[in-house]
Amino acid sequence: MNVRTRRLRVCLVWLACLGMLVSEAYAEKVYVQSKSAPLWAGKTSLSQTVATVQFGQELEVVRKEDPWLEVRTSDGVTGWISANRTTTTKPSGSESLFAKAGQAFRQTGAAPVTASTGARGLDKVSEMYANSSGIPKQYQDAVDRMATYRISDQEVEGFLKDGRLGEYAR
């Protein structure tokens, strides 16, 4: 092997490395725009689920076959997702940085009335409002029942499947 051939090979290896770096930097990304979504083994909802991705999760696009996207998760799992459940811009979530900052300030002096969210619909603040406004107990209980009424994501997926909605239509 002469010097010229060796140089050519080294040059090709460098070019290949550079190409890989460039493709990594410019790999198309999408984000999950759904509370959760299944990743399918094939581009059909009749195939196996390989993973469940969550709202806001970043996915690398491997291939596009409208209306499906083949994507790779940060854990290296590859699967197909319905394009309708993704977005190209990172979702901000229910609270922006500014909203969180505002909330942190408001809570500074709020110790006696800090809301106990999750367990009930009415926290101390809205309960105080209900009492001061003379809202009957039956309506307070109704808001509690509404807030604690639970339907799992699996039940919603089952409902979509029964109605052949979303990716189950195909």
Add this chain to the structure above:
Amino acid sequence: MRGNASLTVLRRLSVGLVVAVTLVGCAEVQQAAEGVARQVGGERMAGAVRGGATLVSGVLPIGYEEEQSIGAALALQVLARYNGVYDQPALTRYVNLVGRAVALTSDRPEIEYHFAILNHDSINAFATPAGYVFITKGLLKQIQNEAELAAVLGHEIGHISEKHILEIMQRNKQLAGVAEGGLAAVGRYPQLFKGLIDQTAKKLLDEGLDQNKELAADRLGALFAARVGYDPQAYVALLRRLRTLKGDDQAFFKTHPNFSSRIDEVQTGLRTLRQPLAGTLLAERFTQSLRGRL
């Protein structure tokens, strides 16, 4: 002169501290900032830092925890004004499933949504912040398939995802000159929270939101329904049916634009839709779910 220079430094330091608190959004940092200001400038300077931070918090967007308190308080008003919940477990479950399916791919899928049927024969639907959605028994009776129901619920989810009510709340707060209107203020001034909720409830239930907000929610309703696979033209069909039933004179519509404007808006929106228009109606499932339950 030297005194003026040190005062300027202190002022700059205070401004810097307030900005730091704003950026970090942390109570401990705010307390530290107040402490430093107290040491260098006494109680007056500490008060200025605290006041600055409070002023900043008053104009910052409302956080989710506060949104939940507002949403629940307004939901109480909706229930009190519309004769409470229509208690039919199977029907409530069905409405919740349709609503959750639409919310799943809405613009704000990450929060919990709660759907209820109001025991009222008027034709109406409402949303309050943090995911509370109501539809009257009267409107359910006018709906003919699941795609129409999906678009109606999508319209309400649109109000929540766009934070239309919170915008009004924020505006009322600023108009009232309230810099501190969050949970912290409630403990000290419960009447302030009550006043703001009552004012917002009046806007929501009596006067109606801005017409542009209603039209935006109409567009989103059709879009969210289409995203999940329903036929968005079903919403146009429902609005046409309601126009026939209720007429189209703007003078009779206190809370919404007239039906012709809403139909035009939805159709304009559908023309720019990426999703295929050939969705499903699911009339059979809707009829079965409602049979004997209204």
